Amino acid sequence: MAIRHYWSMAAAAVGFRLALVLFGGNLHLASRPEVSTPLTSLRRLAEGYWLKQASMSPYSGSMYHGSPLLLSVLGPLTSSKRSGGHHAHIYCSLVFVAVDFLAAMLIRSTGRRLQMARNRSLKSLDLTRSVNSSGLAPLAAFGYVMATHLSLYPAILILPVTLLLGYGPDSPPPKVFLLKGLSASKVGMPENEISTGQRDFRQFAWKPVLHFTLWVFIWSCYVLLLSSIILNNVGGRQEMFEKTYGFILTVKDLSPNIGVLWYFFAEVFDVFRNFFLIVFNMNIVFMVLPLAIRLKHRPCFLAFVYTAIVAMLKSYPSAGDSALYLGLLGLFANELAEMQFTFFLFFGYIGVSLLSPVMHNLWIWRGTGNANFYFATGLAYTCLQTVLVVESVSSMIKHDRKLRLLVKA
Structure with a gap:
């Protein structure tokens, strides 16, 4: 029944997306x-391809x-001569629907693996059979390199990926296993079995990490080589870095979006612009290491937290960024079952989704509002994401603390 229910939901989601693609032209979603x-506009992509x-x-x-790679992959689909003019956006949208469906399948597969690891660890508190690498380091490296190449911010996911390859999927904190060993010694379990279980858990598997690092280097060289070939005689890698990564970090385009940086840098004095650029960009970096130290035993959840923080603080956010981390949120339904403010967060996201188009219409088209109207929805959206990150991390820490208390008891 669960599998049938899942495929019904997937079919309904794909059908809804296709309906928006085919009959949602009057909504002007593009x-x-x-x-x-x-960074994600198809019109800008078509201009670059032209x-x-x-x-x-x-x-x-x-x-x-x-990225110049998108010009070769999606550029021909935006061409009026090849795509039939107004049908160009339909072909690109169909590609996006297929990619989103594939991402949903991968998230489902990840959830099943996490569930298996969770059941094994909670059943016996012994991860010696569930921390083995899946052997997909080349594929993981390819995904990491491509994500970083396309939007830069996924570079911080190197820590969760390293922890996942080295320690395995999410598990209870190490103190739980130490307490389990102490309690087992009291009931007469052989010391060699206790020490073996603890040693296997603490051991970091360097081989898959080194394998992953090697493939990251290979894929990075390959991507840069392809970019150089595509830009041959029409640019170069230096210009590509300046117009892509430099554009992301310097926030040169102040067109409205659902974030807060566009409004802030439109109001700040130019003499302070570089200072606040450093502050906002380093804001993400400063959170990486403390969270990795605290959540090193839960690399998948750590990746979710990083993704949510990036969606909250990146220079050009979109609704797709929220869709990614909200899709990952379901992987931790058991651990986050007691998370607070879920009612507030659920209806807060719905309220922002409804108010954002209204405020934008009042400001841009009707002229009865101003930029503060639309910025208020962006500020509320950022606050909701902040509450979600704080509450999810707090709930996960409380869950681990309860596990320690249960084992100790």
């Missing part, structure tokens, strides 16, 4: 600031700021 950003076809640099002007 131009909505909640969905389209300077410049490349005209033997000019796709980064000429200030339109395109994406």
